[in-house]
Amino acid sequence: MKRNLTRAIPMILAMAVALSFAGACKKKPPTTTEGARPSEAPSRPNETQVSPPSSSQPPSVTSEEIPSDIAKLNTMGYLKDAFFDYNKSDLRDDARTALSANADWLKRHTNLQFLIEGHCDDRGTTEYNLALGDRRANAARDYLVSLGIDSARIRTVSYGKERPFCTEETEDCWQQNRRAHFLFTASR
Amino acid sequence: MKKHASRLSPRAVAMAFLLVSAVAAAAGAQTTPNPQTPPSPQGGVIVITGPSGRRMPVAVPPLLAPGVAALQSKVSEPFTATLRADLDYSTALLVTDARNDPSGSRDISTPEGAGRWLSTGAEILVDTRGDVAGDRVSVEARIWDLKSRKLIFGRRYSGGVSFVERIAHTLANDILKELTGQSGMFLSTIVYVSDRDGPRNKEIYAMDFDGRNPRRLTNHKSLILNPDARAGKIVFTSYVKIYPRIWIMNTDGSAQHEVSTGMELNASPALSPDGSQIAFAGSAKGNPDIYAMSASGGSPRRLTSTHALEASPDWSPTGRQILYTSDQTGSPQIWVMDAEGTGQRRMTFAGNWNDEAAWSPKGDKIAFACRNEGDFNICVMDFATGNTVQLTSEGSNDHPSWSPDGTKIVYQSRRGRGGAYQIYTMDAADGKNKRQLTTGGSNIQPVWIP
Numbered sequence A: 001m002k003r004n005l006t007r008a009i010p011m012i013l014a015m016a017v018a019l020s021f022a023g024a025c026k027k028k029p030p031t032t033t034e035g036a037r038p039s040e041a042p043s044r045p046n047e048t049q050v051s052p053p054s055s056s057q058p059p060s061v062t063s064e065e066i067p068s069d070i071a072k073l074n075t076m077g078y079l080k081d082a083f084f085d086y087n088k089s090d091l092r093d094d095a096r097t098a099l100s101a102n103a104d105w106l107k108r109h110t111n112l113q114f115l116i117e118g119h120c121d122d123r124g125t126t127e128y129n130l131a132l133g134d135r136r137a138n139a140a141r142d143y144l145v146s147l148g149i150d151s152a153r154i155r156t157v158s159y160g161k162e163r164p165f166c167t168e169e170t171e172d173c174w175q176q177n178r179r180a181h182f183l184f185t186a187s188r
Numbered sequence B: 001m002k003k004h005a006s007r008l009s010p011r012a013v014a015m016a017f018l019l020v021s022a023v024a025a026a027a028g029a030q031t032t033p034n035p036q037t038p039p040s041p042q043g044g045v046i047v048i049t050g051p052s053g054r055r056m057p058v059a060v061p062p063l064l065a066p067g068v069a070a071l072q073s074k075v076s077e078p079f080t081a082t083l084r085a086d087l088d089y090s091t092a093l094l095v096t097d098a099r100n101d102p103s104g105s106r107d108i109s110t111p112e113g114a115g116r117w118l119s120t121g122a123e124i125l126v127d128t129r130g131d132v133a134g135d136r137v138s139v140e141a142r143i144w145d146l147k148s149r150k151l152i153f154g155r156r157y158s159g160g161v162s163f164v165e166r167i168a169h170t171l172a173n174d175i176l177k178e179l180t181g182q183s184g185m186f187l188s189t190i191v192y193v194s195d196r197d198g199p200r201n202k203e204i205y206a207m208d209f210d211g212r213n214p215r216r217l218t219n220h221k222s223l224i225l226n227p228d229a230r231a232g233k234i235v236f237t238s239y240v241k242i243y244p245r246i247w248i249m250n251t252d253g254s255a256q257h258e259v260s261t262g263m264e265l266n267a268s269p270a271l272s273p274d275g276s277q278i279a280f281a282g283s284a285k286g287n288p289d290i291y292a293m294s295a296s297g298g299s300p301r302r303l304t305s306t307h308a309l310e311a312s313p314d315w316s317p318t319g320r321q322i323l324y325t326s327d328q329t330g331s332p333q334i335w336v337m338d339a340e341g342t343g344q345r346r347m348t349f350a351g352n353w354n355d356e357a358a359w360s361p362k363g364d365k366i367a368f369a370c371r372n373e374g375d376f377n378i379c380v381m382d383f384a385t386g387n388t389v390q391l392t393s394e395g396s397n398d399h400p401s402w403s404p405d406g407t408k409i410v411y412q413s414r415r416g417r418g419g420a421y422q423i424y425t426m427d428a429a430d431g432k433n434k435r436q437l438t439t440g441g442s443n444i445q446p447v448w449i450p
Helices: A005-023 A093-108 A126-146 A171-177 B010-017 B069-089 B111-118 B161-180
Strands: A112-119 A154-160 A179-187 B019-022 B056-059 B093-095 B124-133 B136-145 B150-160 B189-194 B203-208 B224-230 B233-238 B245-250 B257-259 B264-271 B277-283 B288-294 B310-315 B321-326 B333-338 B353-359 B365-371 B377-382 B388-390 B396-402 B408-414 B422-427 B443-449
Touching: A093 A126, A112 A126, A126 A154, A126 A179, A126 B224, A126 B264, A126 B277, A126 B288, A126 B310, A126 B353, A154 B264, B069 B093, B069 B124, B069 B161, B093 B161, B124 B161, B136 B161, B150 B161, B189 B224, B203 B224, B224 B443, B233 B264, B245 B264, B245 B277, B264 B310, B277 B310, B288 B310, B288 B321, B310 B353, B321 B353, B333 B353, B353 B396, B365 B396, B377 B396, B377 B408, B408 B443, B422 B443
Parallel strands: A112 A154, B056 B093, B056 B124, B224 B264, B396 B443
Antiparallel strands: A112 A179, B019 B150, B124 B136, B136 B150, B189 B203, B189 B443, B224 B233, B233 B245, B245 B257, B264 B277, B277 B288, B310 B321, B321 B333, B353 B365, B365 B377, B377 B388, B396 B408, B408 B422
């Protein structure tokens, strides 16, 4: 596969980030959805594997060239998910860090609209978790708006515990499922 | 399975074929209650549940169907099995072992005749005789009090041969009503959510009270959750339009349409007893509260206004109060308020997660999912005193709903980590007689309707 270098390197970095997420829950692939979720989650890259960059090449992170296809865009891992504590919807420091990075990226790509999905682990009831997922998605949205992202670009949806990223009954897996997950929905 | 929107409900079909009429009692019968008059237990004779909660032993010998031996497997066996199972399922009756039934005559007009049945431990005899003409079956039922040798009631039932189980359910309901004053639940329905037709989708299904005849009511090919059913309607949350919306339909799945709330979340819709109002968990900018609106549409009224999370409303049988879950004290607990949102007060104080409250048909008790550490269980609280009993201890158990007569609770249970949820019933008073109704896929969020 031929790629020019300025395109390949940011992709490679994105893949490395995405793969590190995927590695946290590798025993069983996350449940996918049809219809409701527009495309694959960034934790599951389905692109051709790209070899790591050689150390002699300084990584470039300033490429503004992004795929025009939304489905493909959602495999790139440009936006990081925000993770939550059990039965909580306030933002931890690591969530704020991820969301700040998202805000920086989104300010450079103002044509993209996106969805924030709220997800929960399966230790609460179905109905309660739908409400909790709503709070998580909106907590992430509110923080992005506070950092200057236009709220008109953002929609939120709660899936409660209905669309888990992994299904083991372990703390690692529960943590994977307590998240605000980002998906691009349209380019204008 | 095909689309169900146009399907006639099995009950409507059955009722069209099923005729119930009184029969003159056999010679020697002292009383023949008129089925048109309100039923009343024979004064002082029948004591069904004393302080000990004793179950009345009742003998249910096979349907006698002379001359139609060929129809034994199509009529007598399913009728008898259904009638015995129904009566034994009730919390008021105990069906005696058929192997102890005396052979020969069922004439109990003499002390000797009655004594042969009394010696088996039975106190009630359900004597049924059937006749088949063409594709129709008629059943004459006579219910005897063995001690007084008096007829409690006699009634004739008729219908298509294929509805013989339905005739047995109808008779079982009538027996319960005559003996306890309250009709049985043997023609009731349980509505629930299942992924059995595809693990990526959840749809709404209905089944008979005993788990038979499961049938799919929706075909959104999407995520559907949170059914509630009252007054001939089912409300639910559907993701068919990507974002969760509230939908309503008839209990046979017909006339499905969205009820627009103009809000986000649209979780846990609950119908008021007359079906005119929907309470639900709505969200404006990430603050889930309880709202209520007309089932025919309009603007939602906000009933709670905390900064905490509110969900899972359930209307009282009078429609004047609403139970709900709130985490405003730091953990999810059951709260109650007037239907206008006033008078909010906390109901549960034990445990760190209480949720999914369901009011009993009489309004005197509430069932809910209770948890301290570990798994959820089903608890029942006396509404007036707050006294609470825990009815389950195995696996994870939640989403309780009461049978129409208040004697049973249906709920979802998962046995073992990572297993699928299945739907169970148990006695509401003490958690006994747990029975699994579903298999195959994940089956959740049961709601019991008349």
